[in-house]
Amino acid sequence: MKNILECEKGKELRIIKVHTTGSLKQRLLSFGIMRGAIITLMAFSPTKSTVELMVGKTTLALRSDEAKAIEVEVIE
Amino acid sequence: MKKIKIALVGQPNVGKSMLVNSISNAKLHVGNFTGVTVEKTVVECNYAGYNLEIVDLPGTYMLSDYSIEEIVTSEFLANEEYDIILNVVDSTNLEKNLQLTSELLNLNKKMCLALNMSDEAVKEGIEIDSPQLSLLLGIQTTKVSAVTKEGIDDLLKSIVQTFVNIKKETKLVFSEAIEEEIDSIASHLQRHGFKTKGSLRSVAIELLSGNKQRYNQLRALPIWIELQGVVAEAIEHVELHGGSDDIKEVFAEEFMSFNKGVVAEVVTTKETKEETLTLTQRIDKILIHQLFGLPIFLFLMWSLFQLTFEIGSIPMEWIENFFIWFGDVIGSTITNEEVRSLIVDGLIGGVGAVVLFVPNIIILFIGIALLESTGYMSRVAFLLDGFFHRFGLHGQSFIPLVTGFGCSIPAYMSARILKNDRDRLLTLFIIGFMSCGAKLPVYVLFVGAFFSESNAGNVLFAIYIGGALIGLIAAKILKLTAFKGVDEPFVMEMPKYRLPSMKLILHTVQTKTWMYLKKAGTFIAAASMLVWFASNYPKNLDLSALYEAKIEQTQNEELKIELENRMNEELLEKSYLGQAGKFIEPLFEPLGMDWKMAVALQTGLAAKEVVVSTLGVLYSLGNEVTDESRPLMDRLQENISFASAVAFIVIIMIYLPCLAASIVFTKEAGHYKYFFYLFIFTTITAYSLAFLAYRITLALI
Numbered sequence: 001m002k003n004i005l006e007c008e009k010g011k012e013l014r015i016i017k018v019h020t021t022g023s024l025k026q027r028l029l030s031f032g033i034m035r036g037a038i039i040t041l042m043a044f045s046p047t048k049s050t051v052e053l054m055v056g057k058t059t060l061a062l063r064s065d066e067a068k069a070i071e072v073e074v075i076e
Numbered sequence: 077m078k079k080i081k082i083a084l085v086g087q088p089n090v091g092k093s094m095l096v097n098s099i100s101n102a103k104l105h106v107g108n109f110t111g112v113t114v115e116k117t118v119v120e121c122n123y124a125g126y127n128l129e130i131v132d133l134p135g136t137y138m139l140s141d142y143s144i145e146e147i148v149t150s151e152f153l154a155n156e157e158y159d160i161i162l163n164v165v166d167s168t169n170l171e172k173n174l175q176l177t178s179e180l181l182n183l184n185k186k187m188c189l190a191l192n193m194s195d196e197a198v199k200e201g202i203e204i205d206s207p208q209l210s211l212l213l214g215i216q217t218t219k220v221s222a223v224t225k226e227g228i229d230d231l232l233k234s235i236v237q238t239f240v241n242i243k244k245e246t247k248l249v250f251s252e253a254i255e256e257e258i259d260s261i262a263s264h265l266q267r268h269g270f271k272t273k274g275s276l277r278s279v280a281i282e283l284l285s286g287n288k289q290r291y292n293q294l295r296a297l298p299i300w301i302e303l304q305g306v307v308a309e310a311i312e313h314v315e316l317h318g319g320s321d322d323i324k325e326v327f328a329e330e331f332m333s334f335n336k337g338v339v340a341e342v343v344t345t346k347e348t349k350e351e352t353l354t355l356t357q358r359i360d361k362i363l364i365h366q367l368f369g370l371p372i373f374l375f376l377m378w379s380l381f382q383l384t385f386e387i388g389s390i391p392m393e394w395i396e397n398f399f400i401w402f403g404d405v406i407g408s409t410i411t412n413e414e415v416r417s418l419i420v421d422g423l424i425g426g427v428g429a430v431v432l433f434v435p436n437i438i439i440l441f442i443g444i445a446l447l448e449s450t451g452y453m454s455r456v457a458f459l460l461d462g463f464f465h466r467f468g469l470h471g472q473s474f475i476p477l478v479t480g481f482g483c484s485i486p487a488y489m490s491a492r493i494l495k496n497d498r499d500r501l502l503t504l505f506i507i508g509f510m511s512c513g514a515k516l517p518v519y520v521l522f523v524g525a526f527f528s529e530s531n532a533g534n535v536l537f538a539i540y541i542g543g544a545l546i547g548l549i550a551a552k553i554l555k556l557t558a559f560k561g562v563d564e565p566f567v568m569e570m571p572k573y574r575l576p577s578m579k580l581i582l583h584t585v586q587t588k589t590w591m592y593l594k595k596a597g598t599f600i601a602a603a604s605m606l607v608w609f610a611s612n613y614p615k616n617l618d619l620s621a622l623y624e625a626k627i628e629q630t631q632n633e634e635l636k637i638e639l640e641n642r643m644n645e646e647l648l649e650k651s652y653l654g655q656a657g658k659f660i661e662p663l664f665e666p667l668g669m670d671w672k673m674a675v676a677l678q679t680g681l682a683a684k685e686v687v688v689s690t691l692g693v694l695y696s697l698g699n700e701v702t703d704e705s706r707p708l709m710d711r712l713q714e715n716i717s718f719a720s721a722v723a724f725i726v727i728i729m730i731y732l733p734c735l736a737a738s739i740v741f742t743k744e745a746g747h748y749k750y751f752f753y754l755f756i757f758t759t760i761t762a763y764s765l766a767f768l769a770y771r772i773t774l775a776l777i
Contacts, residue, residue: 018325021322023142023565024567025322027142030137030142032172034329034332042357042360044366045364045366045369046462049465050566052364056171057169057172058172059360059571061471061566062566066565
């Protein structure tokens, strides 16, 4: 299992599962973070506590702790 | 005239408010970040014999109860009466926007779609086949641009048409497995004679997708007993089929695949300079750079305060001279000495002292407007989230906090974007530490009087940053004591960078400056006259007669002036204001402040600008004999020690916000007890820090 933080910046990744529940899950869903979606890791904030992700044409900021819950596979 | 009530719905930052402005010439506040509109606003206009009532609802990604603003929208759509939903989408990001559209389609209301930002889409080489989209969704869709006002008329036409026509069944279809379950629930409802305004299908969809309001409504009915089992079984089937134990996820995926299909059919993207990064991504490479991002932000803020002071001080002399000249001209036409003093010293002096700072205010407002409208604000939230998080604040708190540099009132309201009540309350308590525009005049006055010109911009920057840092520390303390709790997730959309339109910036700055001037002309003018009255009455005729006799007797010119000064000083001390000031003076003595400063601080509770006008009145009355055209800065410099000035600035930075802001704070916090907490919290912090600042400054000099 590979979470998004372990991946290279700029690579296209496919989401396998989002390991979270409740309101965070719903929030992520509303941004299109769900099984099968294509996602890219864009940047880290100064202390690496926050990450910038691209989902489709949407740019999102997410805390690293929460981004860990996104399980992905690299698209070859 | 027939009335059409329109619910304006869309995801955050798709330009809903700007569209309303374009339709109706209203002047709603717009910006380029999530959550500019936090409360529903109603705007009316007329079109083709219809009265259109447009309800501008806060943006929402989904119909959920994630944050207060989203609840406002969901509840309005579910419970209020309205004729049509006008769904606004961002043409440049249709797929994401359609997520909400599919949910809205399930509400089974008459609906129109506005494909906003169509001009931007054209520039990006995105083409949308709008007739085909109308066909696929079963609703009218219109390309519009709120910025260029293109297509507004077509949109209004389609609204009226949709209103007149009979509602068509929506075309949103789910995968077979879900459709089967919808049918089974709907037919169960039909068999048991359930009646509803909308269609049974939409009730079934709501039950299946876990709509709380629908559940609450049905739970009270006798059919619930059997229905419960049917729905539970249906949900189980759907989840099993979808391979997920979360029905919401299954539905989101359903919508997504429907939307993907729609987008594939109607959107064609011209392959322009493909594979290169978008402009936004290129700018982001610099502005949110892991190392340089924060220094760049700090530099930009520093520049803003340098400009505020440097450029702001250029026209200051002209304004000051104008008011002195104006006072002389008006004064010479008034024969009655009392009335002359009231008008010249009280009214013109007080208002003039406040108007003096209009240039500074304008520059600060331009800075904030740029921050809001370019899209940079969300980037700073991204940069600072880690830092904020350590102090117990949410990254998104940054947005209300920055707004607080302009005025605390909209800042308190924009704290609603925070989902969690604890986060929100915490942010509300901290907003006051971000010095608002009204405090700027006080700072500019004191910094100008007590620091060298070359240093003034830096000191101003230090005051603002210092205030923010104190706020962060206060947040940490509050988080550890009063607002303990789990941290909320941080998920925020970063909007595209946009070149702000000059018109928009001009309009925002103009409105805010005008409000400042209006306040100066009304509230501040009244307060200045009140301060004048309280510092001139009761008349102490015995005392002035005594002094005047003495002055008559002396030949020495210097002694004459000194005696006259002493008389004025003593008369001031015997006035109502002087008596009150003397009464509270002991409290302020440890901070090195005289009663005049103490009084000025108290009047600042009404509005921070009044501090300046009060100082203006108090320090001019006492020294009338010295050259009257001397600026207030010089007079403060003569009468106040450096250490007391520092203590004064510290108190202004921290103590209770103005009356109007306090009222909004109490409303947003939800209980008056929070106001008392705020009062105690800010007073104790302000007093102890001012005391420290005073002592340290004394020791250093």
